[in-house]
Amino acid sequence: MHCSVANSLRRAMIAEVPTMAIDLVQFIENTTVLADEFLAHRLGLVPLVSHNVDQFKYTRDCTCTEYCKDCSV
Numbered sequence: 001m002h003c004s005v006a007n008s009l010r011r012a013m014i015a016e017v018p019t020m021a022i023d024l025v026q027f028i029e030n031t032t033v034l035a036d037e038f039l040a041h042r043l044g045l046v047p048l049v050s051h052n053v054d055q056f057k058y059t060r061d062c063t064c065t066e067y068c069k070d071c072s073v
Contacts, residue, residue, distance in 0.1 A: 018053040022046065024072075 025040035032039070055070075062071035 020048040020050050020053050020056070022048070023059065 022040075022043045025036075025043055027036050027039070030036050030039070057071045059067070059071045062068065064071065
């Protein structure tokens, strides 16, 4: 199997699996030497497991003005 075919299959499979990730982080007080943006980025890389991922909306698709139970945790 050619690498491009394997990569295409991998991308198609990943695209069909619903996933959740941390999108917005609000820090109250950061006493570490790491920047807030760095910590928020690293939190976004953590894979989250949820059995209810199909019930959530993207924040861009939600009609609420802030964050509601349908688009945020």
